[in-house]
Amino acid sequence: MAKAILQKNSNKMNYIFIFLILISLIYATINGTMPQTIDAILKSSQKAVEISISLIGIMAFWLGIVNIAKSSGLMELFSKIIKKPLLKIFPDLKENNEALSNIALNISANALGLMNAATPFGIKAMEEMQEKNKDKSYATNSMCTFLAINTAGFQIVPAVVIAILSASGMENPTQIILPTLIVTTIAFISALFFSKLLERVFK
Amino acid sequence: MIDFLNALSIFILPIIIATILIYALYKKTPAYEDFTQGAKEGFNIAVKIIPYLVAIMVATAMLRASGAIEIAQKLLSPIFDYFKIPIETSIIMLTRSLSGSATLGVLADIINQTGVNSYATKLAAVITGSSETTFYVASVYFGSIGIKKFRHALLAGILADITGLIAAIIVCSIFFL
Numbered sequence: 001m002a003k004a005i006l007q008k009n010s011n012k013m014n015y016i017f018i019f020l021i022l023i024s025l026i027y028a029t030i031n032g033t034m035p036q037t038i039d040a041i042l043k044s045s046q047k048a049v050e051i052s053i054s055l056i057g058i059m060a061f062w063l064g065i066v067n068i069a070k071s072s073g074l075m076e077l078f079s080k081i082i083k084k085p086l087l088k089i090f091p092d093l094k095e096n097n098e099a100l101s102n103i104a105l106n107i108s109a110n111a112l113g114l115m116n117a118a119t120p121f122g123i124k125a126m127e128e129m130q131e132k133n134k135d136k137s138y139a140t141n142s143m144c145t146f147l148a149i150n151t152a153g154f155q156i157v158p159a160v161v162i163a164i165l166s167a168s169g170m171e172n173p174t175q176i177i178l179p180t181l182i183v184t185t186i187a188f189i190s191a192l193f194f195s196k197l198l199e200r201v202f203k
Numbered sequence: 204m205i206d207f208l209n210a211l212s213i214f215i216l217p218i219i220i221a222t223i224l225i226y227a228l229y230k231k232t233p234a235y236e237d238f239t240q241g242a243k244e245g246f247n248i249a250v251k252i253i254p255y256l257v258a259i260m261v262a263t264a265m266l267r268a269s270g271a272i273e274i275a276q277k278l279l280s281p282i283f284d285y286f287k288i289p290i291e292t293s294i295i296m297l298t299r300s301l302s303g304s305a306t307l308g309v310l311a312d313i314i315n316q317t318g319v320n321s322y323a324t325k326l327a328a329v330i331t332g333s334s335e336t337t338f339y340v341a342s343v344y345f346g347s348i349g350i351k352k353f354r355h356a357l358l359a360g361i362l363a364d365i366t367g368l369i370a371a372i373i374v375c376s377i378f379f380l
Contacts, residue, residue, distance in 0.1 A: 013302045020262040027271035036268040044264035044312075048256035051311050052249050060245025065220055067241020068234045072227040123347045130348040137351040144356040147344055151360035152367065153335025157216060160248075161332040164311060170319040176328045178212035179371075179378045184333040186374075187367030194362045198355035 054167035055160070062159040066112045075112065079104035089149075089192060090142045099128035103146055110150070113159040122150060141199045148195040152187040155180075205378060252304050259308025260315075263294060267316070287380065288372055289323035291316060292330065299334045300364050306331050326375045333367055 028037040069075050083104045087093070093100045102125035109118035129143050130136065139147075158180050165173035227234040266272045276290045283290045291313050298305045310324075310331045317323040337360040345353060 013298075013305055016298070016301070016305075017258060017262055020266050023271050024262070024265035024269040028265075028269035031270045033269050037265050040264040040268035041261050044260045044315075045257045047315060048260040048308065048311065049253055052253040052256055055252075056246050056249040058245075059248050060242035063244045063248075064238035064240075064242035065223055067244075068227045068232070068237045069223040070241070071237040072223070072230045072232040072234075074223060074226045074230075077226075119343065122344055126344050126348045130350075136349060139345065139350045139352060139354050139356055143345075143350065144354055144359065147341060147356040148359035148363060150344065151335050151337040151340045152363050153333065155332065157219060158328075158332030160307065161310065161328050164307065164314070165319060165324070165328055168311075168314045168319040170324075172213060173328075174213050174216050175209055175378075176212070176325060176332060177215045178208055179325075179374045180329045180332040181215070182374050183329055183367055183371045186370040187333060187363050190366035191359060191363035195355060195359035198359050202355040202358075 051164065051167060055163045058163035058166055059159065062113065062157070062163070066114050069112060070109075070114065070117065075108050075114075076105070078111075079108040082107065089145060092140070092142050093129070096128060096132055099125050099132075099142075102128060106150070107154065111154055111156045113155055113157055122146075141195075144199060145192065145195045148191040149188055152184065152191040154184050154188045208378070252307060255302070255304030256308045256311060259298075259305045260312050263309060263312045286372065287376060289317070289321070289326065291323040292327050295327050295330055296368060299330060299368075300337045300361065303334075303336045303339070306334070306336075322375075322379055325379045326371065329375050330368065330371045333371060334364065337361060337364055 024037055028034045066075075079101070083100060086100060086104055086107075090100065090103065093103075102121045106118050106121035106125055109121060125146065126143060129140060129146075133140055133143075157177060161176065161180070162173045165176070224234060227237070263272075276293065279293055280290050283293065295306060295309045295313065298309055310327050313327045314324050337357065341353065341357055341360065345356070
């Protein structure tokens with residue numbers, strides 16, 4: 001979830017976007033629902049802006065809180081703690097301490113929902129791994145594992161989602177934290193499992 | 204049991220906030236200044252997602268207003284009903300691996316359509332909160348270092364996405380149904 005907020009839409013989104021709107025226009029013509037369809041454009045674009053604006057307060061609060069954790073060194077402390085278990089996941093990074101540290105920082109920043117901080121750590125980790133890589137166009141096992149667990153998007157507090165729920169008037173939006181944590185942990189573990197399993201197949 | 208877990212869910216955030224503040228107190232870092240510094244980013248993020256929310260919310264709202272979505276949902280609903288998955292969440296399952304901002308737009312649309320306290324909203328929120336856009340992460344991380352052969356990285360990511368989706372459906376039915 002996290003980094004994706006600042007992303008550019010991927011290529012596949014181009015087709016989905018065009019397809020959704022063209023289908024709507026064609027169907028509205030056949031079905032005689034063109035007035036409602038045009039009305040939907042006006043109302044929903046207004047709604048989209050209202051939602052975005054109402055996110056500002058909650059996002060500001062959360063990013064303020066996690067910035068305290070970043071400056072006080074709590075995030076680094078956390079990443080030091082997870083380094084040892086990480087070595088079991090990335091056994092070939094035993095000699096590459098820099099890469100492992102950056103992976104730990106990337107996971108810590110992601111866990112807190114610090115989207116802007118996590119990506120540079122992740123890229124740094126990839127660069128460190130690439131330096132030791134013999135074939136520069138070919139992904140190593142550790143690179144694949146790191147990428148796979150990153151796509152699982154492990155996050156302790158899904159801040160943006162909570163912000164949207166709260167902005168829409170849900171009474172206790174934090175009720176989704178635990179279920180989300182359970183699901184993201186399962187996704188994390190399965191990413192690990194699949195990448196370890198498949199690295200034997202894709203040589 | 205579920206009551207206890209729900210209560211726990213409510214206490215996770217306060218515990219994290221308290222830990223962060225106590226550690227800052229212990230380390231004697233300027234918490235107030237750090238807070239205000241970090242909070243500035245909140246505005247940027249909210250403003251940056253506007254174009255994505257507009258694009259997706261308009262597209263899905265048009266699809267619904269035109270009546271086209273009813274055909275697709277009629278085709279899919281036997282499967283979705285069988286697993287007790289609200290049909291409104293079908294689009295989010297498609298967008299979650301492709302674009303995070305688009306997924307936020309779909310979430311906002313589901314809230315708009317089914318109400319903020321509906322089961323569809325809760326399931327969609329958990330799906331959104333527990334996913335990262337696989338294709339985007341792959342292109343940024345491997346693109347930045349010039350990797351051409353991705354090997355099994357994407358496949359493992361997608362299989363994990365599918366596992367996560369199934370997990371979301373099961374976990375949400377336990378918590379919220």
